[in-house]
Amino acid sequence: MPAKGTVDIDIERCKGCNLCVPSCPTDCLALNTSDTNSYGLHYAYLDKEEDCIACMNCAVICPDAAITVYRKEDQSKQRRTHG
Amino acid sequence: MKKGYKLIYQRPKTLTDTRINYCPGCFHTTMHKLLMEVVDEMGIQEKTVGVCPVGCSVFAYNYMNVDMQEAAHGRAAAVATGIKRMLPDRYVFSYQGDGDLAAIGTAETLHACNRGENFTFIFINNGIYGMTGGQMAPTTLEGQKTTTSPYGRDVEKIGMPLKMAEIVSQFDRVAYVERVSCNTPANSRKAKKALRNALEYQGKKLGTTFIEVASNCPSGWKMTPEESLKWLEDKVFPYYPLKVFKKPDKKEV
Ligand SMILES: Cc1ncc(C[n+]2csc(CCOP(=O)(O)OP(=O)(O)O)c2C)c(N)n1
Ligand code: SF4
Ligand code: SF4
Ligand code: SF4
Numbered sequence: 001m002p003a004k005g006t007v008d009i010d011i012e013r014c015k016g017c018n019l020c021v022p023s024c025p026t027d028c029l030a031l032n033t034s035d036t037n038s039y040g041l042h043y044a045y046l047d048k049e050e051d052c053i054a055c056m057n058c059a060v061i062c063p064d065a066a067i068t069v070y071r072k073e074d075q076s077k078q079r080r081t082h083g
Numbered sequence: 084m085k086k087g088y089k090l091i092y093q094r095p096k097t098l099t100d101t102r103i104n105y106c107p108g109c110f111h112t113t114m115h116k117l118l119m120e121v122v123d124e125m126g127i128q129e130k131t132v133g134v135c136p137v138g139c140s141v142f143a144y145n146y147m148n149v150d151m152q153e154a155a156h157g158r159a160a161a162v163a164t165g166i167k168r169m170l171p172d173r174y175v176f177s178y179q180g181d182g183d184l185a186a187i188g189t190a191e192t193l194h195a196c197n198r199g200e201n202f203t204f205i206f207i208n209n210g211i212y213g214m215t216g217g218q219m220a221p222t223t224l225e226g227q228k229t230t231t232s233p234y235g236r237d238v239e240k241i242g243m244p245l246k247m248a249e250i251v252s253q254f255d256r257v258a259y260v261e262r263v264s265c266n267t268p269a270n271s272r273k274a275k276k277a278l279r280n281a282l283e284y285q286g287k288k289l290g291t292t293f294i295e296v297a298s299n300c301p302s303g304w305k306m307t308p309e310e311s312l313k314w315l316e317d318k319v320f321p322y323y324p325l326k327v328f329k330k331p332d333k334k335e336v
Contacts, residue, residue, distance in 0.1 A: 006088060017108030017301075017308040023268050041107070057268040059092045063112035064103055070088035 005054025005071045007046050013066035016042035020058035020067065026051040029058060095119040097128050099148045108308020110298040111140050111207060113265040117275040118176075118205065119147055125282060131174045132166050134159040136188075138180035139214045140207065157188025160195035163202045174282050175202035181222040182212040185245050189221075192251070199256020199290040203281040206247060206293065209300040210319065217303035221245040224318055229303070244322065248295040252328035258290035258335075260328040264297040266312045270325065280330075289331050297323050 007029075014037065021029045021044060030047035037043050044066075046052065059067040097119040105112045122131050131149040135141055137156035144151035154162040159177035167175040177184075184192050184206050192204070211229055212218040219229040219236060222244045226235035236244075252260040259281055263274035274296065281292035297319050299311035306314060 005091075006085065008085075013102065015107035019108055019308055019312070022309070054091060056092050060268040060271045061113070061265070063105075063108060063110065063116065063265075065094040065098060065116045067092070068090070068094070069092040070085050071091045073087055073089050 003050045003052050003072060005052045005069060006049055007052060007058060007070070008068040009044055009046065010066045010068075011037045011043040011045070012039070013064045014041065014043040015039075015064055016044065017063065018044070019061050019063065020044050023057045023061045025055060025057065026053055028052050095123045097122050097148045099146055101145050103146050104142060105139060106300075106302045108299070108301050108311065109139070109213075110209070110265050110296060111143075113271060114178075114205065114207060114274070114296055114298070115140075115143065115146050117265070117271065118178075118278055121275060121278045121282060122149060122174075125174075125279070127174050127282070130172065131176070132170065134163045134166065134175070134177040136177070136179040136183035137214075138183050138212070140178055140180060141214070143178050157183050157186070158191055159183065160188060160191040160200070160204070164195055164198075164200045167200060167202045171201070174285060176205055176282075177202065178205045179207065180213065181206070181208045181210065181220045181247075182215075182218075185221045185247050192247070193254075196251045196254045196257050196291050196293070199254070199258075201285055201288050201290060202292075203278075203285050204251075204291070204293040205278070206295045207298045208247070208295055208323065209298040209303070210244070211300050211303040213300045213303045217300070217305075222247075224322060227318075246323065248293065248323075248328050251291070251293050254291070256290045257293060257329060258331050259284050259292040260295075261293075261330075262295040262297060262323060262325050262328070264315060264320070264325055266297075266299075266315050273325075284331055284336070287336065289335055295323075297325060
């Protein structure tokens with residue numbers, strides 16, 4: 001299935017609490033346990049971009065407001081507006 | 084911006100850019116975010132005044148970009164009373180932990196509720212004194228271990244954990260009382276709605292509005308953030324149920 005959305009995670013704000021990962025209904029997030037941000041904390045990242053459905057669950061539960069969510073614009077509409 | 088994508092969620096602009104220093108997974112952080120989202124959506128940044136407690140959220144004024152006043156430990160309700168009486172057109176909230184609101188500040192809390200002061204309490208009940216290193220609070224659960232109840236809270240000596248939402252909903256002049264949490268996306272959405280309701284009722288001068296948050300303290304509870312969510316489900320919600328205890332009549336709203 002093509003992605004319906006995507007997220008940006010501000011890794012400097014992320015504290016690796018891992019609350020977002022299990023709240024994603026399509027399991028597309030993961031915690032990077034092999035790297036840290038400048039505060040020495042692990043951080044979450046979008047592991048399977050193709051599965052994001054832009055439901056915003058991760059952004060709603062993220063305490064630190066580290067996640068920005070985008071919805072993919074309708075391709076057919078896009079062609080019309082730019083065409 | 085990303086090309087071909089529409090922005091549908093971003094950090095509320097009324098949260099400052101300062102990095103929030105609460106522990107990973109702490110609901111203080113989530114509640115700051117949800118509250119500032121509501122302030123943004125209602126367009127009331129310039130008309131909102133918060134009162135900070137003593138406790139971990141003593142730093143709230145660094146993070147919420149609205150007018151804020153620090154209160155002495157437990158006295159936030161008294162300070163909020165003064166601010167709201169002098170500036171009745173402002174949206175005033177007190178933001179307090181359980182050690183602040185329900186131990187040292189119990190008198191101020193109950194009397195402000197009894198008077199029906201027209202401001203919003205945001206009560207973060209994490210069952211422990213977080214800031215000072217995890218001592219027992221009035222809200223610590225029966226049998227719960229803390230640094231000052233190493234064998235678990237003994238209710239024979241200490242009494243039962245205080246149910247503040249249930250208590251304050253008994254006052255005639257209290258308009259709205261709800262207990263919420265932010266342990267799941269669905270509950271976080273409900274918590275945000277409750278904050279919005281409270282500020283809207285305050286705008287309509289309906290009386291005291293009181294939002295209790297069944298919150299967590301992963302550090303004080305000595306758990307990971309994920310374990311703290313399980314503790315909430317298993318232990319906290321059965322004793323502190325999430326529900327609306329009181330709301331205004333339909334015709335008032
Ligand atoms: C008059 C006074 N007494 C005691 C203290 C010590 N003290 C600081 S924070 C705190 C309790 C904080 O607990 P809570 O209100 O539950 O907030 P949390 O840190 O858990 O968010 C205490 C007793 C103080 N600062 N001032
Ligand atoms: S928006 Fe929804 S689907 Fe996309 S990463 Fe977040 S939780 Fe997962
Ligand atoms: S919920 Fe937020 S802070 Fe926690 S791991 Fe996910 S992005 Fe990081
Ligand atoms: S000590 Fe507890 S209440 Fe304080 S910031 Fe850490 S987790 Fe939150």
